[in-house]
Amino acid sequence: MSTVSFRGVSKHYGPTVALDGLDLEVREGEFVSLLGPSGSGKSTTLNLLAGLLDADAGEIRIGATDVTLLPPERRDVAMVFQNYALYPHLTVFENIAFPLEVRRPRPDAATIREKVERVAGLLGIAALLARYPKEISGGQQQRVALGRAMVRDPKVFLLDEPLSNLDARLRIRMRRDLKALHQALGSTIVYVTHDQSEAMTLSSRIAVFDHGRLQQYAPPAEIYDRPANAFVANFVGDRETNFLDGALEGTDGELAFVTALGRIPLGRRGSALPSRAGLRLGARPEAIGVEPAAGAELRVALAELSGADLFLTVQGRDNTEVVARADPRAVRLEPGATVRLRFDPTRLHLFDAESGAAVSHGS
Ligand SMILES: Nc1ncnc2c1ncn2[C@@H]1O[C@H](COP(=O)(O)OP(=O)(O)OP(=O)(O)O)[C@@H](O)[C@H]1O
Ligand SMILES: [Mg+2]
Structure with a gap:
């Protein structure tokens, strides 16, 4: 295991800037997710790290080694893609053993068996080693693909949306398994996903991308509670963040935002806030009581x-609306009901309406 x-x-493709001046440090043993919408530069970042793409500018290090110009096979990383392909004519055992079989010098048979069985045990597929890929489920195939990467014991694991082909339940179970696996192995993992809840549950830190630019790099709770800008606030969370334009108004040093x-x-x-115009309030549904x-x-x-x-969804006179979250057992409200909103001041964010940059977060 290693730092990155x-x-x-x-990196650009013709006029498209796929990745723009990325600075990112991954600590040894960290689980870092690259999170962002489609086309934001996540796979580009991972492929640059794997050596499958060449950078236009900058430097990439794995541990102390500058790998910027090294070919993929000399970087000692193991990658699992979204569309993992198992060899259909090889058993599960042979699929996992494959990277060891092609290693020169080839490890002896007992060593290979021992490593494959250890990895299969960790992944909960020890009973499936004699089967062929078509004889196991999608989730089990996914584990075999992970096992094939793990058996190499690389410096860094690179995973590009490895769970995206699984159904929702299985994805959540695999997520838990991946986390347990990371805790057991202590390996450095760089994980690409566009699923914010996956990134939240798995990561020690999340790197949020938009349009090829790193927007924020921080632990999940900080990304959630102190988003660096309106994009991050909106992208991270089960539901979209509500944004309201308005103006700050102070009375007796107690501030309010008038919307x-x-x-x-x-x-x-x-005194905690600059008195200024051009602000936008951000409030997640759970920050609003009805x-x-x-x-x-x-x-x-x-x-x-x-x-x-x-x-x-609560609407005002001019059709301005917000979405609030309530407990269905405590609140029974039908469309048309008239209501009052209570915003939790500790969970409100103010952004610059123009640039989207965060100006302040709830106390
Ligand atoms: N081979 C290529 N040729 C031209 N443009 C490319 C190529 N690969 C990627 N791009 C462009 O670079 C940008 C970043 O792509 P990238 O694959 O890194 O996105 P991503 O964040 O992984 O998206 P997704 O979630 O859809 O996989 C996009 O605008 C994409 O269209
Ligand atoms: Mg991608």
Whole structure:
């Protein structure tokens, strides 16, 4: 296992800038996710690290070695792709053993067996070693592909959306297994995903990309609670963040943000915030409480029950709306009901309306 470092790494395809001046340090044993929407540069970053692409500029290091100009086979990384391909004519055992079989000098048969069995045990597929890929499930095939990477014991594992072909339940189970596996092996893992909840649960740190640029690099809780900009706030989270334009208003040092949906107390001392125009408030659905209020101006426009949560779309006079999250067992509100909103000041963010950069986060 090893550290990874990108310094000023860029890659373009013709006029398309796929990666723009990436600086990123991965510590030894870290699980780092590269998260972002389609086309944001995640796979480009991983392929540059694997040596499958050449950088236009910058330097890439694995451990102390500058690998920028090294071919893939000399970088000692193991990669698992989204469309992992197992050899159909080889058994599970032979598939996992393959990287060892082609190693020169070839390890002896007992060593190969021992390594394959250890990896298969860790992945929970020890009982399947004699089967062929077509005789096992998709999730089990996925584990075999992981096993084939693990058996090499590389400096760094590179995983590009390895769970995306699995159904939702299996993905969550594999996610848990991957996390346990990482804890058991202590390996350095760079993991590409566009699934924010996958990145949240797996990672020690998340690197959020948009348009080839690193937007924020921090532990999951910090990404969630202190997003660097409006893009990160919106992309990370099960639901979109609500954004409201408005103006700061201070009375007795107690600040509020005045919006089309009313006056939202920020619960902060005036000195904590720059008095300035051009701000936008960001509030996740769970930062907004809803209660019935006879004769109020706000109305429920839509009520969506999703198992444990009730998401309420609440509309103001000028059709400005926000989505709030409520407990369906505590709150019974139908479309048309008039309501009052309570914004939790500790969970509100202010962004520069123009650039999207965060200006302040809830106390
Ligand atoms: N071989 C290529 N030729 C031209 N443009 C490319 C090539 N590969 C990638 N790109 C472009 O580079 C940008 C980054 O692509 P990349 O594959 O890194 O995105 P990604 O974040 O992995 O997206 P996805 O989630 O869809 O896999 C995109 O605009 C993409 O269209
Ligand atoms: Mg990709």
